[in-house]
Amino acid sequence: MGEVDPAFIQAEEHRPKLESTEAQGIPLIDLSDLSNDIVKKVGDACRDWGFFQVINHGVPLEKRDQIFKASREFFGQKLEDKNKVRRSEKEVMGYYDTEHTKNVRDWKEVFDFTMEIPTLFPSSHQVYNQWPPYPPQLREDCEEYGKEMERLGYLLMEVIAKSLGVKAERFHGFFKDQTSFIRLNHYPACPVPQLALGVGRHKDAGALTILAQDDVGGLQVKRKSDGVWVLVNPIPNSYIINVGDIIQVWSNERYESVEHRVKVNGEKERFSVPFFFNPSHYTMVQPLEEMTDEHNPAKYKPYNWGNFLATRKLSNFKKLDVDNIQISHFKISDLADK
Ligand SMILES: O=C(O)CCC(=O)C(=O)O
Numbered sequence: 001m002g003e004v005d006p007a008f009i010q011a012e013e014h015r016p017k018l019e020s021t022e023a024q025g026i027p028l029i030d031l032s033d034l035s036n037d038i039v040k041k042v043g044d045a046c047r048d049w050g051f052f053q054v055i056n057h058g059v060p061l062e063k064r065d066q067i068f069k070a071s072r073e074f075f076g077q078k079l080e081d082k083n084k085v086r087r088s089e090k091e092v093m094g095y096y097d098t099e100h101t102k103n104v105r106d107w108k109e110v111f112d113f114t115m116e117i118p119t120l121f122p123s124s125h126q127v128y129n130q131w132p133p134y135p136p137q138l139r140e141d142c143e144e145y146g147k148e149m150e151r152l153g154y155l156l157m158e159v160i161a162k163s164l165g166v167k168a169e170r171f172h173g174f175f176k177d178q179t180s181f182i183r184l185n186h187y188p189a190c191p192v193p194q195l196a197l198g199v200g201r202h203k204d205a206g207a208l209t210i211l212a213q214d215d216v217g218g219l220q221v222k223r224k225s226d227g228v229w230v231l232v233n234p235i236p237n238s239y240i241i242n243v244g245d246i247i248q249v250w251s252n253e254r255y256e257s258v259e260h261r262v263k264v265n266g267e268k269e270r271f272s273v274p275f276f277f278n279p280s281h282y283t284m285v286q287p288l289e290e291m292t293d294e295h296n297p298a299k300y301k302p303y304n305w306g307n308f309l310a311t312r313k314l315s316n317f318k319k320l321d322v323d324n325i326q327i328s329h330f331k332i333s334d335l336a337d338k
């Protein structure tokens, strides 16, 4: 990435401290026992943290190892080779190294691919994958891994539905024609880890994120109880799950999408692979009827997910002079607060 471009430098109040608290308390849940106890544990974690880790999730280790290996091989190429699948304003999937979060450049490079091909977006936004020639097995590894993520995504949505007291399949219909995508993240070692971030503070806009990280560590979560940034410990072969903005809206804020960011390392590079489980573009996102009643009215106006996603993707692609789209724009202000 060469000289440190000022575009990477975070405002002082957002700079990471070099030492940071380890996340004592982020729940670790064993999914092999699908009893009510798990439902309660997942529900409590969604409410108290917006984050949890899972083990015994059923994703074969071999599939995870393969996608990490392919990712390392892909990013290890020369820039001119990675540029063969470069993302553009129109081709929203593929490689790029200029993502901005809240208008500050992230210290990372990414490769995005979508699950359904072509993902059904509004006709102006047909989404196709761009597969690189090298490494040759990357496409197959990605597609195989994607199937595992989808399976785990549905399973987790069932547990979350039960924890909210609605029927297990309540959310399934929203994911027909889903706009889910997977991102390969590479965070190179950074000469100024105290000034830049791998990903600036943000909340995930989709429904649910399932993240695999390597053993380097760097993901930090803003702890709900006190606002302190705590590090999510890498646990071998576990997945980090977080509630996205859409679950916050569907649950009418029973669960909250929590801010997180990625610190970079002065010596070590880091790899991670998030799966963003997203509904169809034509989903009107709004609180579930079951989550509202006269004492607990809907806190959000319905919004169209496809438009939200397209607007957010454009603002992450290039620096804009306005703040990017947020669910707070659809919040119904409470008369009692006025
Ligand atoms: O790499 C990570 O640990 C997290 C990345 C992330 O938060 C994101 O891509 O939304």
Ligand SMILES: [Fe+2]
Pocket (backbone or CB within 6 Å): 202, 203, 204, 260
């Ligand atoms: Fe994120």
